[in-house]
Amino acid sequence: NAGVMQNPRHLVRRRGQEARLRCSPVKGHSHVYWYRQLPEEGLKFMVYLQKENIIDESGMPKERFSAEFPKEGPSILRIQQVVRGDSAAYFCASPGSLLGTEAFFGQGTRLTVV
Amino acid sequence: RKEVEQDPGPFNVPEGATVAFNCTYSNSASQSFFWYRQDCRKEPKLLMSVYSSGNEDGRFTAQLNRASQYISLLIRDSKLSDSATYLCVALNTGNQFYFGTGTSLTVIP
Numbered sequence: 001n002a003g004v005m006q007n008p009r010h011l012v013r014r015r016g017q018e019a020r021l022r023c024s025p026v027k028g029h030s031h032v033y034w035y036r037q038l039p040e041e042g043l044k045f046m047v048y049l050q051k052e053n054i055i056d057e058s059g060m061p062k063e064r065f066s067a068e069f070p071k072e073g074p075s076i077l078r079i080q081q082v083v084r085g086d087s088a089a090y091f092c093a094s095p096g097s098l099l100g101t102e103a104f105f106g107q108g109t110r111l112t113v114v
Numbered sequence: 115r116k117e118v119e120q121d122p123g124p125f126n127v128p129e130g131a132t133v134a135f136n137c138t139y140s141n142s143a144s145q146s147f148f149w150y151r152q153d154c155r156k157e158p159k160l161l162m163s164v165y166s167s168g169n170e171d172g173r174f175t176a177q178l179n180r181a182s183q184y185i186s187l188l189i190r191d192s193k194l195s196d197s198a199t200y201l202c203v204a205l206n207t208g209n210q211f212y213f214g215t216g217t218s219l220t221v222i223p
Contacts, residue, residue: 033211042215043158043201056210091157093211101146103203103211105157 003027004094005074006106013082013113021077021109025094031055032075033093033103034067043091049075082113117141120202120214128222131192135217137185137202144204144212147178149187152199152216161187161200192221 005024013019025032034046045059049069060067064082069075079086089110093103120137127133139147147164162169164176164185175188185202202214 031209035213037155043213045210045212048210056208089155095209101205102148102160102163104160107157 004092004104004106006090006092006109008109009107010110011112013111015083015113016081019079019082019086019111019113021079021090021092021111022074023077023092023094023106024074025092026104029094030069031095032069034075034077035091035093037089037091037108039088046077079111082111084113087111087113116214117206117212118202118204118214120217122215122217124218124220126220126222127192129192129194131221132188132190133192133219134189135187135200135202135219137187137214139183139185139202139204139212141204141206141212142180142183144206146205147185148203148205149174149176149185150201150203150213152201158201158213189219192219194221194223197221 003026007022023032030051033048035043037043047060047067048056051069052071064080066078089108091108092106118139149161150158151161152158162171162176164178166178168177173190177186197220199216199218201216204212
């Protein structure tokens, strides 16, 4: 995973609770991408962030979902009032090379809503 | 129209076979292209970058055709361990990575 750290690896939440997913990019890089992968589906872009700035959030659901990447600390993807349909794998990616072209992924957070 | 489109498959091929995947992209300004591999719902891993001149890495050959806006991946002498989902990726001018939905490959003994 070339240094992209995500935690937790697995997260179980009851309907209505909040889920917080964390991601730290490759050391020295300040951009992260969040993707969601629903069961039996492909990766879907959610949001692209730079430290203290949201660059593109066109893939974020309009309600309950938010993301931030503060100056200090990891990027956080926050899902409020989770529903069963939020159960998915959430992957974070970061550029890993000096040119920032290739994207490297963290191991993902598997969210299960019960 | 999706940014990147792939045939989802599945492709079921015998060991030793040659298999080719194609992918099309809609944004002619896309800058860079990649093939990723994803195993069993694990994180996608970079397989190879794709260059206009074509590039080869062992049994894997990638080609980019900018005029037709398609990317291909050829796998020769398929191994059981090649069974996975192969994702086509385009990087656009806004540094946004667009993933295809993936093509499933199963190599059969």
